[in-house]
Amino acid sequence: MDKVLEVSHLSKVFGKGCVNCFEHTGPEHNTNICPYCGSIVAAHDVSFDLYKGEILGIMGESGSGKSTAVKNLFFDQEPSSGKAVFYDGDKQYDLFALNAAQKRHLRNHRFGMVYQNPVLGLNFNVSAGGNIAERLLMSNLSNYQVIRDRAMELLKRTEVLTERMDELPKNFSGGMQQRVQIAKALAINPPLLFLDEVTTGLDLSVQAAILDLILEIRQEMDTAMIIVTHDLGVIRLLASRTIVMKYGRVIEAGITDQILEDPQHAYTQRLVASAL
Amino acid sequence: MTIDPVLKVEGFSKTFTLHEQNKLIPSSSNVNLDVFSGRLTALIGPTGSGKSSVLKGIYRTYLPSSGRIAYRSTNGNTVDLAKADEHQILNLRKQEIGFVTQFLRVLPRQSTEDVVATPLYMQGISRAEAREQARDILDKLKLPERLWGISPATFSGGEKQRVNLARGLLSKPRLLLLDEPTASLDPQTTELVIGLINDLKCEGVAILAIFHHPDVVERLADNVVKLSPPVGTESFFEEKAS
Numbered sequence: 001m002d003k004v005l006e007v008s009h010l011s012k013v014f015g016k017g018c019v020n021c022f023e024h025t026g027p028e029h030n031t032n033i034c035p036y037c038g039s040i041v042a043a044h045d046v047s048f049d050l051y052k053g054e055i056l057g058i059m060g061e062s063g064s065g066k067s068t069a070v071k072n073l074f075f076d077q078e079p080s081s082g083k084a085v086f087y088d089g090d091k092q093y094d095l096f097a098l099n100a101a102q103k104r105h106l107r108n109h110r111f112g113m114v115y116q117n118p119v120l121g122l123n124f125n126v127s128a129g130g131n132i133a134e135r136l137l138m139s140n141l142s143n144y145q146v147i148r149d150r151a152m153e154l155l156k157r158t159e160v161l162t163e164r165m166d167e168l169p170k171n172f173s174g175g176m177q178q179r180v181q182i183a184k185a186l187a188i189n190p191p192l193l194f195l196d197e198v199t200t201g202l203d204l205s206v207q208a209a210i211l212d213l214i215l216e217i218r219q220e221m222d223t224a225m226i227i228v229t230h231d232l233g234v235i236r237l238l239a240s241r242t243i244v245m246k247y248g249r250v251i252e253a254g255i256t257d258q259i260l261e262d263p264q265h266a267y268t269q270r271l272v273a274s275a276l
Numbered sequence: 277m278t279i280d281p282v283l284k285v286e287g288f289s290k291t292f293t294l295h296e297q298n299k300l301i302p303s304s305s306n307v308n309l310d311v312f313s314g315r316l317t318a319l320i321g322p323t324g325s326g327k328s329s330v331l332k333g334i335y336r337t338y339l340p341s342s343g344r345i346a347y348r349s350t351n352g353n354t355v356d357l358a359k360a361d362e363h364q365i366l367n368l369r370k371q372e373i374g375f376v377t378q379f380l381r382v383l384p385r386q387s388t389e390d391v392v393a394t395p396l397y398m399q400g401i402s403r404a405e406a407r408e409q410a411r412d413i414l415d416k417l418k419l420p421e422r423l424w425g426i427s428p429a430t431f432s433g434g435e436k437q438r439v440n441l442a443r444g445l446l447s448k449p450r451l452l453l454l455d456e457p458t459a460s461l462d463p464q465t466t467e468l469v470i471g472l473i474n475d476l477k478c479e480g481v482a483i484l485a486i487f488h489h490p491d492v493v494e495r496l497a498d499n500v501v502k503l504s505p506p507v508g509t510e511s512f513f514e515e516k517a518s
Contacts, residue, residue, distance in 0.1 A: 051363065208385070209385070212385045212386070219397065236381075240366055241362055241366070254339070254362060255336060255337075255362050255365060255366060257337045258336055258337055258338065258339060261332070261337050261338065262292070262332075262337065262338040262339055264293070264339065265295075266295030266296065269294065269295055269296060270295075270296060273296070
């Protein structure tokens with residue numbers, strides 16, 4: 001089995017930080033705000049690995065640090081400490097030690113990201129097809145027809161009406177915007193895809209279709225994915241392994257059906273028991 | 277000459293720690309059993325004796341509290357399933373260990389054919405070949421052909437259970453765990469399933485099973501392990517300072 005990503009001891013603190021920050025925050029203190037300096041410990045000591053074709057779920061309530069982990073890996077934020085290695089064929093990248101150009105290279109050519117809010121992932125001033133073309137242009141495709149065909153293929157794959165590919169995504173429904181975002185993220189066939197609350201706020205039938213789509217893509221392309229969600233149903237359907245976070249810490253990690261049927265931590269037990 | 281079992285469970289126990297209720301709930305205690313290639317070991321015992329917990333512990337849906345679950349894999353290595361790393365467990369599930377539960381969980385848009393063939397896709401078998409095999413077993417289980425192309429989400433209990441079984445039996449695992457596979461089936465289908473399980477035994481699959489009906493146990497089991505409910509059904513653990 002090929003390892004795609006190895007994250008060790010990732011920490012992210014907002015604020016100046018002090019020597020007491022880590023010791024006085026976390027689930028046992030019921031806070032992620034340091035009582036001494038007021039800094040926010042968004043994530044601390046987060047470690048996990050990810051293999052090719054695997055979907056890892058990161059589950060937790062708002063403010064648990066689940067998105068922070070992903071934002072750091074996608075270079076939307078800079079971690080305070082920790083290490084993450086991305087394995088790409090025979091190459092490997094020490095993610096947090098790269099320069100800006102190398103980071104841009106990975107973001108543009110090797111990683112895909114789908115945000116909860118399509119505004120973050122899409123350019124609303126450019127047509128749906130144009131959004132995908134942007135991404136393809138970055139990966140050195142330049143023939144107009146080739147790009148248009150590929151964009152069409154991606155939109156078909158993600159079940160966006162291709163007649164609407166020249167329209168602005170701001171005129172699309174939320175579910176459709178999300179599909180365009182997924183098409184855009186997949187344009188370059190990334191070996192690693194981040195999905196941050198991609199189905200939150202969508203109606204149930206649209207949610208189901210998007211979850212199906214994600215699974216089909218994993219099966220077709222063997223993409224490794226990290227899916228951040230507070231929705232147990234999403235975790236159950238998609239993730240083979242899951243980590244549970246609270247107040248910036250990983251409180252539990254394991255095979256998904258074990259986390260859901262035999263949760264060990266009091267918080268996870270409460271979470272699972274309160275699911276509909 | 278003695279034959280080594282494919283699976284040897286020694287001193288398996290499972291106790292749930294319920295933090296909210298401040299309780300320890302034992303569900304299985306000190307279970308010992310062997311499962312051999314081409315043989316079926318049946319777990320029997322009253323409700324609450326922890327039969328399903330043993331299967332789930334082996335499959336690692338439950339984290340065993342103690343004991344050793346020695347699984348002899350295809351390559352001859354022995355793995356303690358109670359302690360093996362998650363990736364190793366997931367890989368064994370994909371390649372060697374199958375589990376048919378009483379419930380089928382499916383994606384709303386997947387066709388029955390695909391649901392059944394998915395484990396084969398995962399093993400790297402081509403789609404055409406996998407679908408062919410899926411249709412074959414669905415036919416054997418007498419699931420009407422008109423249903424193959426649609427999702428099992430709307431099927432009756434018995435139809436769903438047939439899909440579930442088809443999926444579990446098709447991948448011909450080295451070790452197969454069966455939790456009441458005939459529970460919601462009519463007598464004719466039960467006969468079919470008994471036949472299929474017998475076929476798997478002939479092909480050398482090691483099977484550990486729970487059956488609802490004693491006569492099915494009698495017809496299929498090569499040995500029987502009787503479980504009794506763990507004693508001291510619940511006990512409070514020390515009050516935590518909170």
